[in-house]
Every structure is written in C-alpha cells, then in structure tokens.
Amino acid sequence: MLTVVDCGARSRPLRSPHYPAARATVTERILHPGLAGKIMGAAQAAELIQPGMTVAMSGFTGAGYPKAVPQALAARMETASAAGHPFKIKVLTGASTAPELDGALARVEGMELRLPYQSDPAVRERINAGNLEYIDIHLSHVAQHTWFGFFGKIDVAVVEVSGIREDGSLIPSSSVGNNMTWLEQADKIILEVNRWQPEALAGMHDIYYGTALPPDRKPIPLLHPDDRIGQPWFRLDQDKVIAVVETNDPDRNSPFNPPDEASQRIAGHLLDFLGREVKRGRLTDKLLPLQSGVGNIANAVLAGLATGGYTGLSAYTEVIQDGMLQLIKEGVLRMASATSFSLSPAGIEEFNANVDFYSRRILLRPQEISNHPEVIRRLGCIAMNGMIEADIYGNVNSTHIAGSRIMNGIGGSGDFARNSYLSVFMAPSTAKGGKISGIVPMVSHVDHTEHDTMVVVTDQGLADLRGLAPKQRARVIIENCVHPDFKPMLQDYFDRACRDSYAKHTPHLLPEALSWHQRFIDTGSMLL
Amino acid sequence: MLTVVDCGARSRPLRSPHYPAARATVTERILHPGLAGKIMGAAQAAELIQPGMTVAMSGFTGAGYPKAVPQALAARMETASAAGHPFKIKVLTGASTAPELDGALARVEGMELRLPYQSDPAVRERINAGNLEYIDIHLSHVAQHTWFGFFGKIDVAVVEVSGIREDGSLIPSSSVGNNMTWLEQADKIILEVNRWQPEALAGMHDIYYGTALPPDRKPIPLLHPDDRIGQPWFRLDQDKVIAVVETNDPDRNSPFNPPDEASQRIAGHLLDFLGREVKRGRLTDKLLPLQSGVGNIANAVLAGLATGGYTGLSAYTEVIQDGMLQLIKEGVLRMASATSFSLSPAGIEEFNANVDFYSRRILLRPQEISNHPEVIRRLGCIAMNGMIEADIYGNVNSTHIAGSRIMNGIGGSGDFARNSYLSVFMAPSTAKGGKISGIVPMVSHVDHTEHDTMVVVTDQGLADLRGLAPKQRARVIIENCVHPDFKPMLQDYFDRACRDSYAKHTPHLLPEALSWHQRFIDTGSMLL
DSSP, rough: OOOOOOGGGGGGGOOOTTTTTTOOOSSSSSOOOHHHHHHHHHHHHHHHHHTTEEEOOBBBTBBSSSHHHHHHHHHHHHHHHTTTTTOEEEEOSOOOOOIIIIHHHHHOEEEEESSSOOOOOHHHHHTTTTTSSOOOOOHHHHHHHHTTTTTTOOEEEEEEEEEOOSSSOOOEEOOOTTHHHHHHSSEEEEEEEETTOOOGGOBBBBBBOOOOOOSSSOOOOOOSTTTSSSSSSBBBGGGGGGEEEEEEOOOOOOOOOOOOOOHHHHHHHHHHHHHHHHHTSSSSSTTOEEEEEESSSHHHHHHHHHTTTTTTTTEOOOOEHHHHHHHHHHHHHEEEEEEEEOOOOHHHHHHHHHHHHHHHHHHEOHHHHHHHHHHHHOOOOOTEEEEEEETTOOOOEEEEETTEEESOOHHHHHHHHHEEEEEEEEEOOOOOOOTTTTTESSSSSBBOTTOOEEEEETTEEEEEEOOHHHHHHHHHHHHHHSSSSTHHHHHHHHHHHHHSSSSSSSSOOOHHHHHHHHHHHHSSOOOO | OOOOOGGGGGGGGOOOTTTTTOOOOSSSSBBBBBHHTTTOHHHHHEEEEEETOOOEEEOTTTBSOOOSHHHHHHHHHHHHHHOOOOOOOEEEOSOOIIIIIIIIHHHHOOOEEEOOOOOOOOEEEEEETSEEEEEEOOOOHHHHHHHHTTOOOEEEEEEEEEEEEETTTTTEEOOOOOOOHHHHSEEEEEEETTTTTTGGTTTOOOOOOOOOOSSSSOOOOOOSTTOOOOSSSOOOOOGGEEEEEEEEOOOOOOOOEEEEHOOOOOHHHHHHHHHHHTTTSOTTTTTOOOESSSHHHHHHHHHHHHHHHOOEEEESSSSHHHHHHHHHHHTTTTEEEEEEEEOOHHHHHHHHTTTHHHTTTTTEOOOOTTTHHHHHHTTTTTEEOOOEEEETTTTTSSEEEETTTSSSSSSSSSHHHHHHHHHEOOOOOOEEETTSEEEEESHHHHHHHOTTOOEETTEEEEOOOOOOOHHHHHHHHHHHHHHHHHHHHHHHHHHHHHHHHSSSOOOOOOHHHHHHHHHHHHHHSOOO
8 A cells, every 4th residue: 555654745646556557347337448447446546645635526516426535535544644644635526515525534634625615514613613724616616717727736636427438438427516627627537437326317418618718718609508518428538547436326315305484485475576577577487597506495496486387497507406306397397407416315216217308308517607607697597595694785695604604605606696687595584493683784794795686585575675775775674574583673773873874875883783693602692 | 948846747758849840950960860850958958857767877987978968957956956846866877977967966966866886976975974875786787687677667868979870870979888778778868969079989889789688698799809799889769869969078087197106016016916927827928808997006007017018918898098098009908998988188188189099999888798797707807906995804895984885886896806817906005194904804895705806905915815715815915915004903803813703714703893994983093
C-alpha cells in the first residue's frame, strides 16, 4: 500500500499499481476493454488520492454520487490521522450527496473545503463549528468558475456512471450535476460503475458540449424544456482514467413523506394564486415551465396541481422527486427536465416498473444548463422555492439560522428566482413548535434581495409583492403571511419603524432589527 | 383648458383638442405630415395627462428625458393642488432623469410612485420622508415586468426623440432606455422632438424587436458587443400619438470631474489586479467587454486603462461617459455598446466635432438588451460597480444609508454582478471626512449577496474573494481593504465573532452587527 505521509505527493504524476498492466475483461456494464483493464478495488483506487488534492465528485441531491471510493478514502484518512498525519482534501460536487460520501469524509475530518450545496448532518456540524470551510455558491456558477480556474486545478474526478460503452463513452448515472465539467477539467479520473443504477437511464441524458469560454460563447439552443441540445453520453479522455471501480449500491433514496398540514395550506394558497393568474389571462392553463425545490412544501404544491385539473404542463427544474413521477403518470406533466433524480425506494420501484414510459418524458442535463440564467429567463419559469425566513420588505434568507449557522446552501434558488417569470418563496409561518417566526423584521442573512422576490407564501396566506414599494410590501406581508402569535409584535415593529426610523424608505430600527434572532439564541424562542 | 378635478378622467378616452384637425406642416425634424399635424405646446400636451395615470417617460442617466411636458405638467399639478385637488401620477422611466422631470414633479408632490433608478435630490428627499413610494428594481427587469403586466396598464408614454422620419418611424434620442417598451405598451403617446440632440444620433441605435413573452422567446442573437441585431428606428403606432411637442433643450450634461485621489488609488489597485490576471493567462490583453458604472471611480478606472497600454478593448455597458469617448479616440476601446450617453458639455462638444468617428464605434440599445443576463453571461463581462459599503463576508450595499435611507437605486449593478465573468465592487475606504467606513461588520441593506461578489476594492487595497469561504473572505477584506482608523475595530469584531458567535460559518454578534450604523445615526460617525 502507498503511504500517505508524502506531502510532495501532489506534484507527482498519479499512478495506479494496476495501470496499465492488467488484461482487459469486459463486463456487462463495462464494454470497453481498455477501461475494463483498469478495474480495481475501491481501497486501491482511494490510494491514488493524496492529501491536499482538489477532488471533484459526482452527486446531486443524494443521487449518482460515488459510493465506494469516498468510504475507502475515509478509512485511509482515519489511519493516517491516527498515525499523526492529518489527511484532508478539497471536495467539489454537484450538490448534496449522502452519508457514504459527505458523511464518511466529514466524520474523519477529511475535508478542508467543501462546495457547493450540502445537507449532511456531519458536514453541517463541522462547518458550523468552524472546522470546515464551505463555499455557498449559485449552482449555475460552479461549472463555469471551474473552467475559469477560480477554484484552481482539479486533481482528480471521482464520478459514478451507470455504464461504459464500447467506444469508451460513459452512460451517466441518476444525476448529471457537474460531471461533464469534472471529466473534462480533472487531471485524472476515477470511475465508479454502479450496476444498481437502472439500465434504462441510458439515453435519458442530454449532455451539452456547446459551452465555451468568453469571448467565444454562443447562444444555448434550448427553446423548450423538451429540446434535446446535446448527446446522451459523456465524452471521455481514456488516458486520464486511473481506476475503474465496480459497485452495486443504491442511491440515498430518502423516504417520501406525505405533506403535513402547513405544507398543504401553503400549497393551497399558491394554487389559488396561480388559478387567479390564469383567470386574469396572465398565464394560460398550461402555466409556464415549473421549477420546484425539494421537500415537503414542494411535494404539496405538486400534489395540488394534480387535483387542480391542470394537464400538459412542463417542468424545467433541478430534481425529479416522487411527486413529479406521479404527475407525469397522470398526464398533469407532459415532461420534466432536471439534472437529477431524488426518488424514494417506492419511487425507484415505480420508475423501474414503467421505465419506457418515463424515459420518454424525462431529460437529465448538466446543472449549468438546468440552472442557466439564459435558459430560465427565456423559458420564463415559475420558480417555487422554500426559505428559512423572509422579512417584511421581501428579503429572503434561504441558508442561515440566526445569521451565522448554515443549513444547506443557496443551491439553485438564486438562479431561478432572479430569472424566472415568477419567483415564489415559501415557508411555514412558524417553526420549532411556534417559537420561531418565518417572517421577521430583518432577515439575519440575505440570499435573495428585495429586488428578486415576487411572492411570499406561508400557511397563513400569500403576499403578492409585484409592483409594490417597500412599505407597501411590508403591509401585505404582515397582513397575509404572519402567524397570529407574531403579528402584533411585527406590526408594532413596523409602526414604530415608520415613525422613528432614520429614514422612511425602508424603515428599520437597527438596534431591534435582529433582536428576534438574538432572543432565539438567548432563550430558544423569538416570542417575547 | 381642461380642468383636473375629474377623478373619473382615467377611464375616459384621451383626446387632444388639436387632434386630428390641424393641417400637417412638416419641419426639418418632423418629416411625417400626419404627426406634424399633432404638434402642440407643452402645456396643451400636459393637459392630456390625468391624475392617477401611469406615465412612462424616456430618460436614462440624465439623457434623452422629456424636457417640456413634465414641467408643464408640474405647473398644472401645482395649480390643481393649490385649488385643493391633489394631482399625482405614477412615473416609470429608463433610469435617472434631471431637474426638468424628476425635480419638477417631485417639488409639486406630483408623483405617488416612481421606478426604477433615480438620483434627483428632490425625489430622494420625498422618498426618504416617506411621501413617495419608490420601487428599486433591476434595470433588466423593468421592460419585461411591464410586458408581463406587473405594473398595470401604461396610460401614456412621454418619449423624447431626436426626429420623426417620413414613414413615421422615430429616431431615438441620446438614450434608449425602456422607450421601445413604452411606445409599444402605452395606450397613448406624447412625443417630444428635441432639435438640440445631434442629428448624427440617427443610425447609432440598435432597437431589437425580437423579444417575445414566454413561452415564445428565442435566443438573443448577440454574440459580440458590436453585433447589430435590430434596426436604427423605433416603430410607431401613429394612431396612439396624441401630441407632438417641439423642444430645443440640452440634456442634463453634468460637468465631468477629474478623479480624486481615493478614486485614483482604487483604479490603481484594480488595474494592477487586471494586469496580474493577464499575466496568469486568465485574461488576454484584450480583457473582456467592460461594464463600468458612472462616477468618479469609474472614470479613474477608465483613465487608468489608457495609461496601462491596453488597446482594442470593448465595452458592453449602460452609459457612455466622457472617459469612454476619450478611450475610443485613443484606440484603447475599439467600440462601446450602451443604452445611454451621459456626457459633460465638453463631451458633447467633442462628440459633435467628431461625430462620424464616434458614430461608427458606439451602439445604443434598449436597456433590456444592454442589461440582459443572457447576453452579459455569454459575453463574460468585467463588471465594475461602485457601492456604498461591503461587509466582511462580501455582502454589498449599493443603495441604502444606515439601512433605511435610499440613495439612488440598484440600477443595473445586479444584472452585471450576477452574470459577468468578473464582478468587482469599489468604494473609498472612508466617507464623510473619515467618519464612515466603507467596510462594516454587516451591511445595513443587501443588494448583492455574498454569492455574487468576487472582488472588493477600496483605496486601501483589493480583496480577491474568488474561491474563498466566508471567514477566509473576512480575513482578506480586513487585511486589504479597511482604513487604518477602522481596522482594529473590525478585526476585534471579527475575532470576537469567531469566538462567541452562535455558529461559526458566518460568525456574527447580532447585537453589535449593525451598531456601527446606529452609532452613525446617533453621533454622525461610525468611530467609537
């Protein structure tokens, strides 16, 4: 085994002990003899990653992440660390992954930097303890900032695929994320070929190789969510492949929870609003391409569309959840474009049972295309994203508790909110058993500014902020969205701010503006 | 004269007493007989505007705004108001205008709503007194939100042009702004034909009529800043024209101030940085299309490019200032695309004296194209914008003093910052004679989030935030950008926040985070 103490390892060429000596033996999922010759165990592959490296991994919303090499790497890191040789790497992904990647590496303190979106409890704990640097970045920016060189050199890509074709091109897995960029930009590549992934994924992807660096960029020729603009396979520079690892492991596949009551109410308010927009003639009954965040509220909204009598809609979004499969089955959605699946075990079963049906109605794209401002603006999406809190002027916090504690990250919400036809943010009016208000005097962290928020929805009601100035927004948000336990407090704040504020465009009382959050820190509740 | 007390006036069809009876007499600038027949005085034209109307006016950065009708309207409002009949309208423009429009209407309390960008002292005073509602919106959003119907019906457009052609099409003026949208969307149109505007403006505009509403939008076929994608004239539905008013008045044409010392230092740091990026091979010596805000710092940066030996650059920006003319003359810029001029009297003289030269090197476009995310992202602009303050984590406040007092507005800074190759924000390290710091613990209003800021520059130095996590950003901003008078205070805040904050991803002490601003409110200084 290689040892891990050589700090000069990064500057040496990577070499696999098995490469390129072994004789090729193709398998059902690995049809290219040369790459079959690079098959090795995960532990052996993990030895090719050295301390300090920047490692770009596949994975988006718990789908399509490498399942074996990161765990083997974590074991190696633990051994090294026990021997007094801390072993950390920088990790880039598509978005969130799973315990086998983020969890495993975090638990052995194996990451010095992580980007972009994450949702793993062990990662979050380390970030908020100040032990892991985390860059929270718009998902559409990750690929281009890598091409621009803003994150430095990518030493190794570790990418899960569902198969290797005879010509060496790759069948993508259950998420595309940034994989095209990782495969193109990394010095060396480790492939995990996961036979658990449905064979039917082959052909569902649309990998666009038309991107370029400025000043040579061209328009992205995507005019409708169902347009195919690329090819179904990843190109591969076979010479960069230093290991191929076979796996047979499921994605994270979190169970699908039926929407709770608050989520159903939020969905109800939003669906009433969309219905009114259709009646006013602003939207047709085909709406516009839907973007939907993940989670309970998003699922409730999707369920509501089905009962609302809509048919033939489309989705241009990031993630296909169980709810979308259901809508496609029922004809409510005629198709969905995304960059990733995020299905429950039951959802996977449904997908596999009707794979011919779904594979003609779903497209998975690189995340710089699923989230591209150019495309989102052109399509005129209806963006529906969850939030942690909004303030009375429509600023939205999607990421932080009490100004300093990161939850997951901004993800693609900024890409969609800024560029969509309609930008909706949703949250329960209270959290933590009523101790926290979803609407506050001033948000403790701003992810979406007052300039980007059109509609705010809670279980209490909906505030349509379009065409309103700040104080007008405050009145409608307080009136429609705030829980009765917090409404008098918030009205009182606004009234006193309108009277006593330094200026009256966006009235605020600065010593009080963040006091609700501080009270939560001090007492566990925003209530007085 | 019509009286102004009829509150039902809005629902009646507009009618001019002179329309369509008068016989056509074409003039040098008004070649269309039918439209010449609608010539009338400004006072008469102003009578066609009724209380409560939404009036869309031309104007961008003090150029191309109507100069006669708004003043006549203000006189009418004053009379009505003195008679006990308040007369207010909603006013939409391209961006800032001038005393003859914003100033005149504000002084008679004639506006109930104003959008988007403004910079008039009388307007600002009323907004901050709470007497005028102001919607601060990304400049690229204004046109499409109008088309979407988010601002309601546009009753009247009042648009300055530099001429009317024989076929009734319009020669745009010294700014394009939202005029294409106003002319298409308004129920009725009042034209001001300003013979003061250089005849040579004819042909310099590129008016793109290829926009559509979703789901029918197509890619915008602009691949280089010099691409012509439209036509030089505005289309006009002549039946909508209710008045043509002749004027002969100069644009605002603020004098051009030579850059002060702080601006020159900021420019120096930025130019050093760009030079290093060229040396590292990230940029070629042609850089990428430049976007430059207006004002002292922007002018210093432009002047610095000239002395830096650059040639053959391009600009894809909003405004052509004197500095850009100079760069074009010297060959530093081969061309500039914008939506407006903003020249000093000397700049106008220079332009008129060499109009053939400049007219081949300058294009003026509608502001939804000059500021379009699709185009900015494709071109990969270098965005250089001023700010009021940044905080230690890279959040930027472009609009508010002490959280509640609006200055001008976000303008196009968000369109460019989010979508450019490089996003730079610049401010002096102190203001008000050293009493205010340009870098604070937490900005009092967020216009550009931590996710959108790549580079922060003050006269003290430059912080390159690309690829850095929040605490890493804080260290480089404090080290490089903060004035010595504030540096120990800010370092102390950050150190204590890192120790005592609720969580350590974005450490903050909430009771103190906005205390610098409150101290300024209380004492006139952020210093202890």
